[in-house]
Amino acid sequence: MRRVYLDNSATTPTKQEVLDAMMPYFTEVFGNPSSIHGFGREAKKIVNESRATIANLMNAEEREFFFTAGGTESDNWAVKGIAKAHKNKGNHIITSKVEHHGILHTCETLEKEGFEVTYLEVDEYGRISLDDLKAAIKPETILISIMYANNEIGTVQPIKEIGTIAKEKGVLFHTDAVQAFGNFKIDVKEMNIDLMSISSHKIYGPKGIGGLYVRRGVRLANFVDGGAQERKKRAGTENVPSIVGFAKAAEIAYRDFDAHVEKLISLRERLKKGIMESIDYCKYNGHPEERHPGNCHVAFEFIEGEALLLSLDMVGVAGSSGSACTSGSLDPSHVLMSIGLTHEIAHGSLRLSVGDFTTEEDVDYVVHELKGIVDRLRMMSPLYDKVTGGK
Amino acid sequence: MYTDKVMDHFTNPRNVGVIEDADGVGEVGNVKCGDIMRIYLKIENDVIEDIKFKTFGCGSAIASSSIATVMLKGKTIDEALELNNKDFVSALGGLPSVKLHCSVLAEEAFKVALYNYCQNSGKTYAGLEGFNPEELDDDHHDDIDEDDE
Numbered sequence: 001m002r003r004v005y006l007d008n009s010a011t012t013p014t015k016q017e018v019l020d021a022m023m024p025y026f027t028e029v030f031g032n033p034s035s036i037h038g039f040g041r042e043a044k045k046i047v048n049e050s051r052a053t054i055a056n057l058m059n060a061e062e063r064e065f066f067f068t069a070g071g072t073e074s075d076n077w078a079v080k081g082i083a084k085a086h087k088n089k090g091n092h093i094i095t096s097k098v099e100h101h102g103i104l105h106t107c108e109t110l111e112k113e114g115f116e117v118t119y120l121e122v123d124e125y126g127r128i129s130l131d132d133l134k135a136a137i138k139p140e141t142i143l144i145s146i147m148y149a150n151n152e153i154g155t156v157q158p159i160k161e162i163g164t165i166a167k168e169k170g171v172l173f174h175t176d177a178v179q180a181f182g183n184f185k186i187d188v189k190e191m192n193i194d195l196m197s198i199s200s201h202k203i204y205g206p207k208g209i210g211g212l213y214v215r216r217g218v219r220l221a222n223f224v225d226g227g228a229q230e231r232k233k234r235a236g237t238e239n240v241p242s243i244v245g246f247a248k249a250a251e252i253a254y255r256d257f258d259a260h261v262e263k264l265i266s267l268r269e270r271l272k273k274g275i276m277e278s279i280d281y282c283k284y285n286g287h288p289e290e291r292h293p294g295n296c297h298v299a300f301e302f303i304e305g306e307a308l309l310l311s312l313d314m315v316g317v318a319g320s321s322g323s324a325c326t327s328g329s330l331d332p333s334h335v336l337m338s339i340g341l342t343h344e345i346a347h348g349s350l351r352l353s354v355g356d357f358t359t360e361e362d363v364d365y366v367v368h369e370l371k372g373i374v375d376r377l378r379m380m381s382p383l384y385d386k387v388t389g390g391k
Numbered sequence: 392m393y394t395d396k397v398m399d400h401f402t403n404p405r406n407v408g409v410i411e412d413a414d415g416v417g418e419v420g421n422v423k424c425g426d427i428m429r430i431y432l433k434i435e436n437d438v439i440e441d442i443k444f445k446t447f448g449c450g451s452a453i454a455s456s457s458i459a460t461v462m463l464k465g466k467t468i469d470e471a472l473e474l475n476n477k478d479f480v481s482a483l484g485g486l487p488s489v490k491l492h493c494s495v496l497a498e499e500a501f502k503v504a505l506y507n508y509c510q511n512s513g514k515t516y517a518g519l520e521g522f523n524p525e526e527l528d529d530d531h532h533d534d535i536d537e538d539d540e
Contacts, residue, residue: 304425306449310393310401323425323449332425344422380407380453382418382429382445 003316004362006271008202008294008355009151009179010320014245015204015356021248022206025241033238034227043240050247057254058196059187060213066230067243068223070210071178074197075102075145077212077223077234078174082143082195083110084221086172090140096120096128096157097338099147100176102197104334107145116140125287126155126339130165137169144173148180148196152322152335152351153286154295156180163192172218178202178210182253183261183293194218200242204356205249209242260356264293267354267363271296274367279374281387283345285336294355299341300348302384303377308350311373317366320351344383393450394484400454405461408443414511417503419527420496426452428500430460434508437468444500451483451490458482459497468505472518474498499527 005013025046031039033047048062055065068074083093095107097119107117118136120128128146137144144166149156159175166173174195177186181196182203188196195218199210214220226235253260272284281301300308305323312319322333323346331337332346341349352366378384393401410431420427426448433441442464444456459479463471476494480486486494503524509515 302447304448304452307401307453310398310450314398314402331423342422343425347422347425380404380445381447382427383422383447385409385445 001316002365003318004358004366005318006352006354006358006362006366007318007320008358009154009292009351009353011201011207012204012355013357014201014206015249015252017252018205018245018248022241022245025244029240033240034229043238047238047240047243050243053247054198054211054250055213057250058181058213059189061216063231064213064216066212066214066234067238067246068210068212068234069208069239071100071176071197071199071202072102072210073223074178074199074210074212075100075176076106078195078197078214078220079103079106079143079145080110081220081223082172082174082218083113083115085219086142087115090142092116092118092138092140093143093145094118094120094133094136094141094171095145096122096147098122098126098150098152098155098335099145100151100178103145103147103176120146122338124339125290126150126153126285126335127287127290128157128162130158130161133162134165134169137165137171141169141171144171146173146175148175148177148184148186149292149295150286150335151179152333153297153339154179154292155287156184156290156292159186159193160191166194167192179292182250182257183264185257188213188215195220200246200249203249203253206242206245209239209246211246261293263356264354267358267360268294268296270360271352271354271363271367272298274363275370278367278371282374283341285339285341285349292353294353296352296354298350298352299336299345300350300374301345302381302387303348303374305347305349307377308348308373311377312366312369315369315373317369320353322349322351323347392487393454396458396482396484397451397454397486400457400483401450404444404453404457406443406457406464407445409445410441410443413443413504415504415506415508417500417505417507417524419499419503419524420448422447425449426493426496428452428456428496430456430500430504432501432504432508434468434512437514439463439466439468439471442501448493448496449490451486452493452496454483455479455486455493455497456500459494459501463501468516469518471501472505472516503527 031043033044181198196213201207305321336346413431415432418429476498
C-alpha cells in the first residue's frame with residue numbers, strides 16, 4: 001500500500017545528511033564538553049560551532065542562543081523565566097488565544113501563582129489585532145508572547161509590527177517560532193524579537209533538541225540549576241549529537257530555503273485546489289496568504305475528524321485533526337473555536353502538512369482517497385441527511 | 392488504540408441507512424460533543440424485524456452503532472431491553488475509556504427509538520419503564536467509570 005506522510009507540522013523525518021553529520025558524535029567525538037581533556041575539548045568545539053551556526057541564521061550572537069530539549073521547554077523557559085525575573089516590575093503577560101499549549105498551559109500555571117494574563121482574541125484567519133495589543137499593554141505588562149506561525153491553521157502573525165509596539169512600550173517580546181523557523185527568514189534584530197523558541201524536529205533534524213534565543217541584556221531566570229552548561233542557565237550535559245544534527249538541519253533549511261518554500265507552496269496549493277474542487281461543503285481555514293508554506297487546513301461539514309483520520313490511515317495517509325475526539329477533551333481545538341468555527345465544522349477539521357519529501361503524486365493520491373472517504377462518512381451521517389433530504 | 396473488531400465495524404459498518412416507514416426513530420447526542428446517533432426500528436409482533444442507523448461521530452461511535460444494530464436485530468423487545476452498553480463494548484472487544492460514552496449513546500439511541508415506537512403504538516414494555524428521553528444527559532463524557540474499561 002502507498003504510504004503518504006502529510007503530518008510534517010507534527011514532526012519531520014531526519015534527513016540523511018543530518019544523520020550522517022550526527023553519527024561521529026555518538027562514537028568518535030563522544031567526550032563531555034565540560035571536560036578539560038582533548039575528548040571534551042573537541043566536543044565543546046562542535047557545540048560552540050553549532051550554536052554559532054544557528055545564531056547566525058537568525059542574526060543573533062552566539063552568546064544569545066541556548067540549547068534546550070525542544071520547543072515546549074523553550075516556551076516554558078521563556079515565559080516562566082521572564083515572569084520570575086521581572087515580577088518586581090509587574091505581573092501582567094499578554095498572549096493570544098491561539099498559542100500552542102506550551103505557552104497557554106504555562107500561562108495558566110503562572111495565573112495560579114498570581115500573574116495576570118490577557119489572552120488576545122483573533123480574527124477569522126487567526127490573526128491578532130495590533131490595536132487590541134496596544135490597548136492591552138499597561139504599566140504592569142512584562143511580556144508579550146505571540147506565536148510566529150500557528151501549528152494548526154498555519155496563520156502567521158504580524159511579528160515585526162508586534163516587535164515594534166513592544167519596543168516602543170518597553171515590554172519584552174517572545175515568539176514561539178517552532179513552526180516558522182526554517183520556513184520564514186527570521187531576523188531577530190530587525191523584528192525586535194527579545195526571545196524566540198525554535199525546535200529541531202520540525203526542520204528535518206532530530207527530536208529532543210530545541211533552542212531559545214534570548215537577546216543580550218534581557219534578564220531571564222535560570223531554567224535548570226546544576227553545572228555551567230548554557231551559561232549556567234540551563235544546566236546538564238549537552239546532547240552533542242542532537243546539537244550537531246539541529247545545526248546541520250538549520251544550515252540545510254537556509255541553504256535550500258527558496259526551493260523548499262517554493263516546493264511546499266506549490267504542493268499545498270495543489271492539495272488545496274484538489275480538495276476544494278472535488279469536495280462540496282468544506283471550508284479552507286487559516287489566512288489565505290499569510291501562512292506556513294506547508295499548511296493546508298480544511299474542515300469538512302457533517303463528518304467527524306477522528307473518523308476521517310482513521311479512514312485516511314487505512315489507505316496509508318497520515319494527517320491530523322483538531323476534533324474533540326482526537327484531543328481527548330470534550331471541545332474541539334481552542335484554535336478552531338477562536339477563529340469562530342461552529343462545533344459541527346470544527347469537529348470535521350483536517351490538517352494536512354506537506355514537506356520536503358512530499359510529491360505531486362502523493363498529493364493527487366490523497367485528494368482521490370479523501371473524496372471517497374468523505375463521501376462514505378457523509379452517507380453515514382444524520383447531519384448530511386438534513387442537507388440532502390436523506391437522498 | 393482500537394481493537395480489530397472496532398476497526399471491522401468502523402470500516403464495514405452493518406445496517407447503515409434509513410427505514411422509510413420506520414415504526415420508531417430515535418436520535419441522541421449533539422454536535423457540540425461531536426456525536427449524533429439516529430436509529431430506525433421496524434417492529435412486528437414485538438420483534439425487531441429491521442434496524443438501521445446513521446451516525447455522525449468518531450470511529451468508536453460508528454462501530455458502537457453498528458455492533459448495537461447487529462446485536463439488537465431479530466431480538467424480541469424484551470430480549471433487546473436486557474442488552475446494555477457494556478454488552479456492546481464486550482462484543483467490540485473493548486473501547487478506550489474515553490470512548491465508552493459512544494456505547495452509551497448507542498444504547499440510548501435504541502431506547503429513544505423504542506420509546507417513540509411505544510408512543511406511536513400505545514404499547515408498554517417493562518424494560519422501558521421509567522425511561523424518559525427528556526431526562527437524558529447529552530454529555531456522557533463525565534459519567535463514565537474508569538473501571539468499566
